Amino acid sequence: MTQDDLLTRAQAWLAEDPDSETREELDELIRTGANGELAARFAGTLQFGTAGLRGELGAGPMRMNRSVVIRAAAGLAAYLKAKGQDGGLVVIGYDARYKSADFARDTAAVMTGAGLRAALLPRPLPTPVLAYAIRHLGAVAGVEVTASHNPPRDNGYKVYLGDGSQIVPPADAEIAAEIAAIRSLHDVPRPETGWETLGDEVLDAYLERTDAVLTPGSPRTARTVYTAMHGVGKDVLTAAFARAGFPPPALVAAQAEPDPAFPTVAFPNPEEPGAMDLAFEAARAVDPDLVIANDPDADRCAVAVPDPEVVGGWRMLRGDEVGALLAAHLVHKGATGVFAESIVSSSLLGRIAEAAGVGYEETLTGFKWIARVEGLRYGYEEALGYCVDPEGVRDKDGITAALLVTELASVLKEQGRTLTDLLDDLAVAHGLHATDQLSVRVEDLSVIANAMAALRERPPVTLAGLTVVSAEDLTKGTESLPPTDGLRYHLEGAYKARVIVRPSGTEPKLKCYLEVVVPVAAAVDLAPARATAHELLVAIKRDLSAAAGL
16 A cells, blocks of 8 residues: 555545544544554454454554444444344443443444344443343344453454354354445444433343352352452342352452453453452452452353462462363253363363263354354353353353352352362363463464464474374364364373364464373372373473474
């Protein structure tokens, strides 16, 4: 693009921008001749995919802003009308990030102007409330404005269809085509009124539904410390706990209220180093049975347990550990149906399902796939996402997952046992399934492309001394999985292991998911098995990094 073309594009965008903040920002870039920054903003358009939209806030087509959101909403409206949904209801939720309320109102205005009915949730609420509301209200689609656990300067736009699940291909490409067909924002009607702002009835119905995940009369004695991570989870989670009869969670006060600046954390994600420090500090003061955290839109649930061998006395459970615990609890409760997980999650779920005689299915990464499994009873993903009530919420839900894990902790507490004891039981029954992740955040996306190319051109033949017995390029798909950008290796030798490498769908990261399975004959073998697994995982990380050129 020449400088003249760049300037012409920027001025045309400026003329249409409905937001005084981003107009001022763009005007300043033009006025000061910040051509490098302008080129970055106008290098293309933020791509609409199966994660909807997600990106940094700012002016221009490569950033999240009202102009981009209005186009996305208009494209979604056109798609719905082309599918015969004219006049249908679109329900819209939003979190407490910068611009979320503006993006939600813009979406409501566009839907109304397009001849659809629109209903806004009454205030910033957890994403699972929106996912629930779609089916509860008989909507044809839903939109959640959220960037989940991304950095403070990001926001996003997540789209669900009338089944209450996030979009999957080909809907994403069809919506993207409708977005691309919009020539000018002036062509998009945006009335000032005409949509409905819902009251608390939908939230009340969701909270009533949360009771369904618990067994009537089950113990409710476990004591918790809870952090909302500066997000929207606190009021809904504490209300759900009160309804259930659990002791009120002790709140991490500094992180309890929504704050889009996320001032106490570098990244508002419970998995990130340091994010749980304040929660652990609170736990040391009140000595609870569990620490529970939601991410900012409360669709994920993190759990930590007391562990005297860890500095500070508290250990975060991996998503795979919580996934296995919830599965075991549901089996004990007599759950039937299909247990599902994504390919990057631990194979332990398959062992638990097989032993219990329940169905099991593996999907591509993301709840957009897990939620679509026929006969689903329980689904989870290693990134702290759990679907424990698919009839209510066909997505991950950090509120109901928190209820269920606290019920499990209460049941075990009555027996004088802990979540850690149950994890030990599962390891003895099925082998120690130890998982870890090599996650590389990049500034330059070519680093990810180069690493994937290196692994495709020169796939490793051994990792950590284990032989790579199969190397699958998942872009070709498999008998049970549609194509996706990823690589999967199975390793065998003294132990079995599995490695999956894929670019993140929502962040500039290359993610490598590692699992080692070490047989355990009896409880006394657990400590050496864990030491062996740890050594293997460290070695796999080292060898995989070298093979990928990282």
